[in-house]
Amino acid sequence: MGLEGNLIVGQSGGPTAVINASLAGVIEEAKKHSEIKELYGAVNGVEGLLKEEIADLRAESDEDISLLRNTPASALLTCRRKLTEDDYDRLLAIFRAHNIRYFLYIGGNDSADTTHKVGLLAKESGYEMRVMGVPKTVDNDLAYMDHTPGFGSVARFNALAMRDAGLDSLAMATSTPIKIIETMGRNAGWITASTALAREKPGDPPDLIYLPERTFDRDQFLSDVRKVLERGHGCTIAVCEGLRDADGNPVVASKSEIDTDAFGHRQLGGIGDYLAQFLMNSLNLKARADKAGTIQRVCGIAQSSVDVEEAYMAGAAAVRHACEGTSDQMVTLVRVSSNPYKCETGLAPLSAVANAERLVPDEFINEEGNDVTPAFIEYALPLIGGPLPKYARLKLERIPKLLSS
Amino acid sequence: MGLEGNLIVGQSGGPTAVINASLAGVIEEAKKHSEIKELYGAVNGVEGLLKEEIADLRAESDEDISLLRNTPASALLTCRRKLTEDDYDRLLAIFRAHNIRYFLYIGGNDSADTTHKVGLLAKESGYEMRVMGVPKTVDNDLAYMDHTPGFGSVARFNALAMRDAGLDSLAMATSTPIKIIETMGRNAGWITASTALAREKPGDPPDLIYLPERTFDRDQFLSDVRKVLERGHGCTIAVCEGLRDADGNPVVASKSEIDTDAFGHRQLGGIGDYLAQFLMNSLNLKARADKAGTIQRVCGIAQSSVDVEEAYMAGAAAVRHACEGTSDQMVTLVRVSSNPYKCETGLAPLSAVANAERLVPDEFINEEGNDVTPAFIEYALPLIGGPLPKYARLKLERIPKLLSS
Numbered sequence: 141m142g143l144e145g146n147l148i149v150g151q152s153g154g155p156t157a158v159i160n161a162s163l164a165g166v167i168e169e170a171k172k173h174s175e176i177k178e179l180y181g182a183v184n185g186v187e188g189l190l191k192e193e194i195a196d197l198r199a200e201s202d203e204d205i206s207l208l209r210n211t212p213a214s215a216l217l218t219c220r221r222k223l224t225e226d227d228y229d230r231l232l233a234i235f236r237a238h239n240i241r242y243f244l245y246i247g248g249n250d251s252a253d254t255t256h257k258v259g260l261l262a263k264e265s266g267y268e269m270r271v272m273g274v275p276k277t278v279d280n281d282l283a284y285m286d287h288t289p290g291f292g293s294v295a296r297f298n299a300l301a302m303r304d305a306g307l308d309s310l311a312m313a314t315s316t317p318i319k320i321i322e323t324m325g326r327n328a329g330w331i332t333a334s335t336a337l338a339r340e341k342p343g344d345p346p347d348l349i350y351l352p353e354r355t356f357d358r359d360q361f362l363s364d365v366r367k368v369l370e371r372g373h374g375c376t377i378a379v380c381e382g383l384r385d386a387d388g389n390p391v392v393a394s395k396s397e398i399d400t401d402a403f404g405h406r407q408l409g410g411i412g413d414y415l416a417q418f419l420m421n422s423l424n425l426k427a428r429a430d431k432a433g434t435i436q437r438v439c440g441i442a443q444s445s446v447d448v449e450e451a452y453m454a455g456a457a458a459v460r461h462a463c464e465g466t467s468d469q470m471v472t473l474v475r476v477s478s479n480p481y482k483c484e485t486g487l488a489p490l491s492a493v494a495n496a497e498r499l500v501p502d503e504f505i506n507e508e509g510n511d512v513t514p515a516f517i518e519y520a521l522p523l524i525g526g527p528l529p530k531y532a533r534l535k536l537e538r539i540p541k542l543l544s545s
Numbered sequence: 546m547g548l549e550g551n552l553i554v555g556q557s558g559g560p561t562a563v564i565n566a567s568l569a570g571v572i573e574e575a576k577k578h579s580e581i582k583e584l585y586g587a588v589n590g591v592e593g594l595l596k597e598e599i600a601d602l603r604a605e606s607d608e609d610i611s612l613l614r615n616t617p618a619s620a621l622l623t624c625r626r627k628l629t630e631d632d633y634d635r636l637l638a639i640f641r642a643h644n645i646r647y648f649l650y651i652g653g654n655d656s657a658d659t660t661h662k663v664g665l666l667a668k669e670s671g672y673e674m675r676v677m678g679v680p681k682t683v684d685n686d687l688a689y690m691d692h693t694p695g696f697g698s699v700a701r702f703n704a705l706a707m708r709d710a711g712l713d714s715l716a717m718a719t720s721t722p723i724k725i726i727e728t729m730g731r732n733a734g735w736i737t738a739s740t741a742l743a744r745e746k747p748g749d750p751p752d753l754i755y756l757p758e759r760t761f762d763r764d765q766f767l768s769d770v771r772k773v774l775e776r777g778h779g780c781t782i783a784v785c786e787g788l789r790d791a792d793g794n795p796v797v798a799s800k801s802e803i804d805t806d807a808f809g810h811r812q813l814g815g816i817g818d819y820l821a822q823f824l825m826n827s828l829n830l831k832a833r834a835d836k837a838g839t840i841q842r843v844c845g846i847a848q849s850s851v852d853v854e855e856a857y858m859a860g861a862a863a864v865r866h867a868c869e870g871t872s873d874q875m876v877t878l879v880r881v882s883s884n885p886y887k888c889e890t891g892l893a894p895l896s897a898v899a900n901a902e903r904l905v906p907d908e909f910i911n912e913e914g915n916d917v918t919p920a921f922i923e924y925a926l927p928l929i930g931g932p933l934p935k936y937a938r939l940k941l942e943r944i945p946k947l948l949s950s
Contacts, residue, residue, distance in 0.1 A: 155713045160937065183941055184719055192948060195941040207937035213712035215939050220720040230948075237947040304843040307618030308560045314589055315625040319839070413815060433835030434724070438709040440934055441846050529845055532565065532612035534620050536588055536600040542642040543597060543635075 142175030142463065143268060145241025149197075150182030150189065151276075152247030152254070153220060155213040155434075156290030157297075157443045158451035159276045162246050163215060164208035165455025166274065167197055173463045176242065185245070186254060187219035190230055194238065209448055212438035223254060228261050235262065241269050242462050246455070248277035248288075252470055253494035259468045272458040273470030273490050276451070278437045280330035283496030284488035285472035289454055290437070292447030292523035295334030297432070297439045298323055298378075299524060303338035305430055306345025306376045307531075313374030318365065318419055318427035321346070322412030324436060325380040329353050329500045331436075332380035334520055336512045338528070345376035352382040353500050354509035356391055361415070362422055364510050369425075381411055391415075444525030450483055457485040481522035547580030547868065548673060550646025554602075555587030555594065556681075557652030557659070558625060560618040560839075561695030562702075562848045563856035564681045567651050568620060569613040570860025571679065572602055578868045581647065590650070591659060592624035595635055599643065614853055617843035628659055633666050640667065646674050647867050651860070653682035653693075657875055658899035664873045677863040678875030678895050681856070683842045685735035688901030689893035690877035694859055695842070697852030697928035700739030702837070702844045703728055703783075704929060708743035710835055711750025711781045712936075718779030723770065723824055723832035726751070727817030729841060730785040734758050734905045736841075739925055740783040741917045743933070750781035757787040758905050759914035761796055766820070767827055769915050774830075786816055796820075849930030855888055862890040886927035 149166045151159055163181075170176045183193040195216070197205075208215060223231070235243065235258075245255040252273045259271035275282050280291035302321055309319035323332045329351025336349060347368040350356060368375040383391045392411040412429030419427040454471045461469065470493045474486040504516035554571045556564055568586075575581045588598040600621070602610075613620055628636070640648065640663075650660040657678045664676035680687050685696035707726055714724035728736045734756025741754060752773045755761060773780040788796045797816040817834030824832040837844075859876045866874065875898045879891040909921035 151716075155716045178944075180944065181939075181941065183943070187719055191950060192946040194944050195939070196944050199942045200939050204937040204939055207935060208939075210934065211712075211936040212709050214716035215937060216941070217718070218716045220717075233948060238944075300846060301840045301844070304617050304845050305839050307616075308839045308843045311556075311560045311619035311623045312625075313622070314592055321840075410818060413818070428838065430838030430840050431836050432840055433833065434710050434713045435706045435726075435835050435837055438713045439706070440709050440936070441705060529615065530612060531616040531845070532609040532620060534586075534600070534605050534609055534613075536586065536621070537604045538588070539583075539585065539599050539601050539643075541597040543638060545596060 143241050143270065144175045144177065145239050146178040146180060147176045147242035147244065148180040148182055148194065148240045149216070149244040149246065150185045151214040151216045151218045152185040152245055152251035153218060153276070154278065155218060155438050156276055156278050157212040157293035157438055157440065158289050158447050159246055160208040160211045160213070160215045161448045161451035162274050162276060162289060162455035164205055165452035166244055166459055167205050169456035169459040173459065175463065180238070180240070181216045184217045185219040185221065186223060186231065187221040188217065189234060190227055192234060209452060210440065210443065212440045212443070228257060231258055232261055232265060232267065235269060236267060243269060243271045244274060244458050244462065246274040246276045248279070248282060249494050249497065252490045256468060256490035256494055259490070270462045270467035272462045272467065273493065274454050274458045275470055275472065278331060279325060279328055281328040281498050282493055283498045284493055286475040286483065287473055287523055289447060289451035289473070291330060292444035292525060293439070293442060294324070294331055294437050295337060295520060296444045296524040297436045297442035298331060298334045299337035300442055300528060301432060301436070302335035302346055302378060303528060306338060309345065309374050309376045316426040316428055317369060317374035318416065318425060319374070319376045320412045320416050320427065320429040321378050322381055322429055322431040323378060325352060326382045327352055327497060327499065329380045332378050333500055333504065333512045333516055335378040336517060337520060337524060346378045347375050348377045348510045349512060350377070350379045350383055350510060351500055351505060352380050352384055353505060355386050356383040357386065358418065365419060365423070379411055379415060383411055444523060446523055446525040453485055461487065478518070478522070548646050548675065549580045549582065550644050551583040551585060552581045552647035552649065553585040553587055553599065553645045554649040554651065555590045556619040556621045556623045557590040557650055557656035558623060558681070559683065560623060560843050561681055561683050562617040562698035562843055562845065563694050563852050564651055565613040565616045565618070565620045566853045566856035567679050567681060567694060567860035569610055570857040571649055571864055572610050574861035574864040578864065580868065585643070585645070586621045589622045590624040590626065591628060591636065592626040593622065594639060595632055597639060614857060615845065615848065617845045617848070633662060636663055637666050637670060637672065640674060641672060648674060648676045649679060649863050649867065651679040651681050653684070653687060654899050654902065657895045661873060661895035661899055664895070675867040675872035677867045677872065678898065679859050679863045680875055680877065683736060684730060684733055686733035686903050687898055688903045689898055691880040691888065692878055692928055694852060694856035694878070696735060697849035697930060698844070698847060699729070699736055699842050700742060700925060701849045701929040702841045702847035703736060703739045704742035705847055705933060706837060706841070707740035707751055707783060708933060711743060714750065714779050714781045721831040721833055722774060722779035723821065723830060724779070724781045725817045725821050725832060725834040726783050727786055727834055727836040728783060730757060731787045732757055732902060732904065734785045737783050737785040738905055738909065738917045738921055741922060742925060742929055751783045752780050753782045753915045754917060755782070755784045755788055755915060756905055756910060757785050757789055758910060760791050761788040762791070763823065770824060770828070784816055784820060788816055849928060851928055851930040859890055866892065883923070
């Protein structure tokens with residue numbers, strides 16, 4: 141039985157390269173369901189919703205909706221807002237006032253929590269409304285799913301960036317032998333691990349990969365780098381901004397109050413420069429760090445075609461399930477087959493997703509804690525949507541030397 | 546009259562996205578000239594050459610040579626080496642020993658200087674050898690030419706990165722209103738200026754652009770940012786790593802000895818994080834900085850098709866000119882027409898190029914010193930090789946509010 145009424149969709153948390161593909165999936169699918177009357181967008185997520193900043197999505201052109209698939213960042217604008225009890229009450233009042241019967245929120249754990257609580261409150265108040273979560277996070281750390289929309293594209297960006305910066309570093313090895321690429325990642329090292337997808341052959345960069353799933357030890361790090369440098373072609377290193385020391389403290393984190401978000405997360409970043417300085421002081425060799433920062437998560441030209449497709453699919457599935465009567469669930473991605481790669485959508489309770497975090501498992505990290513395993517490559521490779529562009533690999537066969545050195 | 550003998554080509558200084566396209570141009574053109582016998586590559590530029598690290602480029606496959614066009618970084622490996630008098634003598638001995646009659650060096654000012662001096666010494670010693678420079682630098686600061694191979698691609702990267710990061714920032718404006726993109730650039734602000742190519746419409750990011758051609762004043766900067774923030778959509782800023790204060794000192798530069806290269810250049814970088822911290826302290830608002838670092842100069846997927854073509858053309862022209870008897874010159878790029886854009890190669894003396902630096906001229910910088918002018922856009926737009934991918938632009942028309950706020 142169709143529940144007649146209006147649908148509102150919002151985007152939450154950090155943007156990704158494909159969160160708008162999920163939005164396109166929601167909108168285009170919603171247009172197929174006659175029980176869905178008005179089609180609204182919450183501008184700036186729940187933060188805007190509290191101010192009734194509601195956009196009429198039926199007023200957007202079909203072309204713009206279609207272009208959303210390949211438009212990075214959050215077209216509805218986003219927020220990082222932890223709601224108070226009063227906020228929840230006001231949200232419900234707004235839903236009632238606008239006859240909103242479907243609330244779809246595209247986001248990660250925190251958004252799942254918000255969506256679940258909204259649904260709960262509606263239920264307790266006897267207001268019939270279906271709430272669904274659409275997964276989104278570059279961090280790939282949502283539980284109950286094989287991977288998250290957003291990850292494939294940030295992984296593709298980092299694979300490309302590491303391959304190119306690795307070639308740069310190799311070319312410059314006689315003057316600047318050490319290159320560090322700093323990636324995003326608070327507790328989970330998925331993004332950092334994805335730099336390993338840069339490798340075509342053993343020995344290709346990155347030489348070392350450090351994930352927050354393992355304690356970061358500076359002495360061990362220095363010893364690892366020394367060993368790589370002995371091979372004579374420089375050293376290219378991927379580090380996660382969230383690396384922690386033996387006491388569980390971030391190796392580098394902002395100390396400013398302003399740098400703590402509404403969920404108590406402290407801003408990370410800067411570990412690349414920090415470790416480059418550490419290596420320069422310790423080894424008397426030049427080291428440089430690149431930190432693509434937000435560029436990595438919203439790079440349009442690095443979108444993974446698989447990621448775009450799955451993000452769209454997740455958005456559309458959320459609408460279909462809601463129309464069929466499902467509520468309080470997040471759409472998940474389920475890998476049906478690895479070879480050939482095949483992925484379908486599933487469902488998981490919002491409250492379960494909200495309270496779990498999926499770290500990189502032991503079988504994806506090598507024994508030394510400074511690289512990933514072949515099992516990780518097998519897992520992640522299909523997600524980046526086809527091979528990286530083919531590059532020349534010169535043999536550089538040397539001719540005989542004629543002079544004494 | 547053909548000068549019979551061997552040709553050697555080398556790559557120098559920082560890698561770019563298209564320096565290998567120039568190499569492909571040299572190799573493929575050289576193969577057409579029967580007076581050129583062996584075709585050599587100097588591995589790690591003059592640094593490797595001094596150790597007779599010479600690769601046989603006729604041993605490379607045609608496929609690999611062709612793939613060089615789209616392979617970023619320096620396939621022959623590179624160096625930053627200032628030669629001593631002894632080094633020059635040894636170089637000449639090596640050229641004689643290997644019957645090298647053509648020396649082509651792909652690089653910027655420093656490489657032009659090296660090439661010129663090698664040519665001079667050969668002449669003084671009565672060794673017939675033709676030396677040619679092929680221009681290369683992401684910095685776009687070589688004189689006697691309209692622009693340099695390498696710039697179009699780094700400009701495309703930064704236009705794309707600014708557009709995407711600008712959308713990210715706009716989406717996050719309620720929680721992190723300030724975004725800084727730090728670009729490369731020591732004395733010349735061309736790369737930073739190229740972030741303006743991200744704009745499709747007036748008001749699009751970047752909101753502010755700071756070039757090293759203007760003194761950086763923190764109070765003025767703060768006042769500029771405050772003014773932009775009043776518009777209520779956050780503030781996106783492009784800054785050059787080489788910004789200088791009123792005393793002519795870099796706003797941020799490494800203090801380590803190890804961070805000074807063979808030419809006395811001190812390592813820059815980190816100004817983005819520094820200014821983000823400054824704004825957070827001054828405004829009590831969150832600010833984030835992205836620093837793509839070397840990723841920007843070698844990003845394969847951001848190659849400008851125009852840049853690839855011109856880099857190739859410059860390499861091929863150097864060989865043709867050398868075979869025709871020209872020496873001691875650098876190939877230049879000459880804009881023949883702006884609309885439609887058309888570019889040809891020309892020539893300039895190596896010594897002239899070596900001793901000049903082309904900064905962003907006054908007519909490309911706005912009066913306030915915090916943006917570029919339309920004339921800059923007209924100049925730079927053709928160089929990035931076609932428009933940026935089209936994105937959705939939602940109207941986000943608000944529906945009437947029903948509740949009191």
